[in-house]
Amino acid sequence: MEANWYVIHTYSGYENKVKMNLEKRVETMGMEDKIFRVIIPEQEETEIKDGKKKVSMKKSFPGYVLAEMIITDDSWYVVRNTPGVTGFVGSSGQGTKPTPLLPHEVDELLKKIGMDKKVVKVDFELKENVKVTAGPFADSMGTIEHIDTDKQTLKVHVNMFGRETPVELEFSQVEKLT
Incomplete structure (x- = not known):
């Protein structure tokens, strides 16, 4: 099975808590082989206030978290029952599995938030x-x-x-x- 990206709806302001809780649940429930990355789409925002430059991270989609995962009954259950999660986007009702983002949507989104670098498999070793x-x-x-x-x-x-x-x-x- 192939991993896809899914959009998870959260209570507004709970994005960081959901990311942390979900990552903890993945570890404690042994779901590392089904749920891979959990990200909060953010962009750097520069604000000049009182002549001082302030850089902060602003959520691109408040109330949403992205998860790269393989949807199975178990992984779906883990995400849905994470505190702060209200459901998946693209899932109509309780019994239906969510719709993944399309590859071009994922590429565009990851590029926008600066995470478009492909994961490189390291073939080097220390002392080599x-x-x-x-x-x-x-x-x-x-x-x-x-x-x-x-x-x-x-x-x-x-x-x-x-x-x-x-x-x-x-x-x-x-x-x-x-």
Whole structure:
């Protein structure tokens, strides 16, 4: 079965509580293989008040939370019975399963809130030897000392002028030594 994105309706102002409660329930009820990501669509908003710049996060859709999940009777039950959840959008009545968002709607929404980066499977390991393929250190050999999956970067110790020097590189700038 394939995971889809669903829109969950919450009591207004309860979005953060629902996200936290749902994530906790997923963990305690062993639903990690059915319910994957729960997000509150937000955008950064800059406000200038009294000459001071204030940046805050504003909910794009107050009263709604998105969940990436595989709908089964169990996963559906877990979400519906989470405190603060009033139901799924696209579900007509008690017994009907909700309608997922269409792929292009999800892409557009995730891009709008800055979460459109595709999840990259990391094929690197700590202490692994790699070759730098691009940038000023191209053709250098080094050892991976840190992996940052969010930024998709590696900290690689490269031998430069006889000394180990830490260099931050993107995943695409290195390749494994075979």
